[in-house]
Amino acid sequence: xxxxxxxxxxxxxxxxxxxxLNLLKDNQKMYGYExxxxxxxxxxxxxxxxxxxxxxxxxxxxxxGDVITEKVYIGKRVRKYYTLTDQGKVxxxxxxxxxxxxxxxxxxxxxxxxxxxxx
Amino acid sequence: xxxxxxxxxxxxxxxxxxxxLNLLKDNQKMYGYExxxxxxxxxxxxxxxxxxxxxxxxxxxxxxGDVITEKVYIGKRVRKYYTLTDQGKVxxxxxxxxxxxxxxxxxxxxxxxxxxxxx
DNA sequence: CAAATATACATTTGATTCTTATGTATTCCA
DNA sequence: TGGAATACATAAGAATCAAATGTATATTTG
Numbered sequence: 001x002x003x004x005x006x007x008x009x010x011x012x013x014x015x016x017x018x019x020x021l022n023l024l025k026d027n028q029k030m031y032g033y034e035x036x037x038x039x040x041x042x043x044x045x046x047x048x049x050x051x052x053x054x055x056x057x058x059x060x061x062x063x064x065g066d067v068i069t070e071k072v073y074i075g076k077r078v079r080k081y082y083t084l085t086d087q088g089k090v091x092x093x094x095x096x097x098x099x100x101x102x103x104x105x106x107x108x109x110x111x112x113x114x115x116x117x118x119x
Numbered sequence: 120x121x122x123x124x125x126x127x128x129x130x131x132x133x134x135x136x137x138x139x140l141n142l143l144k145d146n147q148k149m150y151g152y153e154x155x156x157x158x159x160x161x162x163x164x165x166x167x168x169x170x171x172x173x174x175x176x177x178x179x180x181x182x183x184g185d186v187i188t189e190k191v192y193i194g195k196r197v198r199k200y201y202t203l204t205d206q207g208k209v210x211x212x213x214x215x216x217x218x219x220x221x222x223x224x225x226x227x228x229x230x231x232x233x234x235x236x237x238x
Numbered sequence: 239c240a241a242a243t244a245t246a247c248a249t250t251t252g253a254t255t256c257t258t259a260t261g262t263a264t265t266c267c268a
Numbered sequence: 269t270g271g272a273a274t275a276c277a278t279a280a281g282a283a284t285c286a287a288a289t290g291t292a293t294a295t296t297t298g
Contacts, residue, residue, distance in 0.1 A: 010133025010284070011221050013255055022229050033275050043224050053256055055277060077264050077275060096229055102130050103222050105162050110141050110215050112222075129255070132284055152246050172285050174248060196246060196293050245294070250287100257282075265274070 012047065016057050018099050019047075021066065021092035024084045029070075031079045032058055058082060066091045131166065135176050137218050138166075140185065140211035143203045148189075150198045151177055177201060185210045 023035055030038070035058075036049045058080075061067045066088035070081045084092065106112075142154055149157070154177075155168045177199075180186045185207030189200045203211065225231075 010256085011218065013132040013284080014129025015225065016255080019225075019228055026230070031275080033273095037274095039228070042228055046220075046224050047228070050257060051275090051277080052258070052279090056255085059277095074275090075264075079275070096231075099130065099225070099229065100231055101165075103225070105165050106134065106138075106218070107222070109138055109158070109161055109166070110218065111145070112215075112219055129285085132255080135284080150246080152244095156245095169286055170246090170248080171250085171287065175284085178248095193246090194294075198246070239298105241296100241298090243294100243296075246292085248290080250289080252288100253284105253286080255282105255284085258280085260279080261277080263275085266272085268269100268271090 015099065016049065016053060017061065018092075018095040019049075020054075020057060020061065021084065021088060021095055024067065024082060025089065025092050029081050029083050031072075031081050033079075035082075061088070134218065135168065135172060136180065137211075137214040138168075139173075139176060139180065140203065140207060141215055143186065143201060144208065144211050148200050148202050150191075150200050152198075154201075180207070 019039060020035060023038060024030060027038075032051075032054055036051070036054055040048050058067070061082070062069055065085060067082045068085055070083070072079045072081055138158060139154060142157060143149060146157075151170075151173055155170070155173055159167050177186070180201070181188055184204060186201045187204055189202070191198045191200055
């Protein structure tokens with residue numbers, strides 16, 4: 001699987017955990033490959049998560065207690081399902097809010113906003 | 120100068136060049152310290168660019184031909200002014216458009232958008 | 239007027255996060 | 269039956285940033 005994003009890779013940096021956490025909130029239980037395909041289809045191939053980025057991210061989320069895993073065998077092939085913990089739900093909200101706020105700041109900084117009237 | 124951003128540092132990654140290029144477009148000619156202060160004040164201290172990030176970024180922009188520099192002495196103290204080249208203006212537009220598009224994609228991905236009616 | 243703070247440049251080290259590449263194995267389909 | 273898709277994983281290297289450190293001048297304030 002050879003993957004590359006249409007965006008300068010730098011932009012994606014720092015948003016991967018947020019994306020994963022948010023998908024897990026909406027879909028309750030997902031496995032790695034499913035997450036990568038979901039992001040790809042939802043963004044019209046604009047964001048394509050590499051495996052080298054995704055799996056370490058998932059492992060990190062598990063290590064820090066934001067997700068728990070469950071192995072399921074489909075025939076002889078294993079799938080590792082990820083589910084948000086209560087802590088993960090909190091982290092998700094924090095991350096999404098932070099990103100949302102960051103976008104507002106950047107919009108202003110890059111003149112992408114129409115001036116809002118004061119008072 | 121001790122600096123830290125209120126955002127997870129990862130989020131800023133990849134946006135620094137865009138921010139600098141855009142400021143130079145609006146202000147024509149700026150020096151490093153001025154840029155860091157401008158970003159700080161424009162974002163209500165939310166984004167504070169560290170020197171260890173800013174100066175290498177400015178040097179990189181110069182190396183790749185997006186800015187030219189000019190040294191000015193204020194008394195005995197030197198200031199290095201940065202100005203966008205024609206190429207830098209193109210780069211700025213590309214970067215800002217790319218970021219703008221990325222924000223739209225992320226907004227959709229993070230459910231920050233109200234569903235738009237089809238047709 | 240001395241000390242602290244602000245101005246102004248710069249580099250080095252280390253952390254983090256990603257891409258690229260590689261590895262293993264199963265399943266499906268043409 | 270052989271390539272593509274599914275499904276996991278890790279290692280090496282690149283890029284970008286924060287933190288720390290260094291040098292020096294100018295201004296402010298007690």
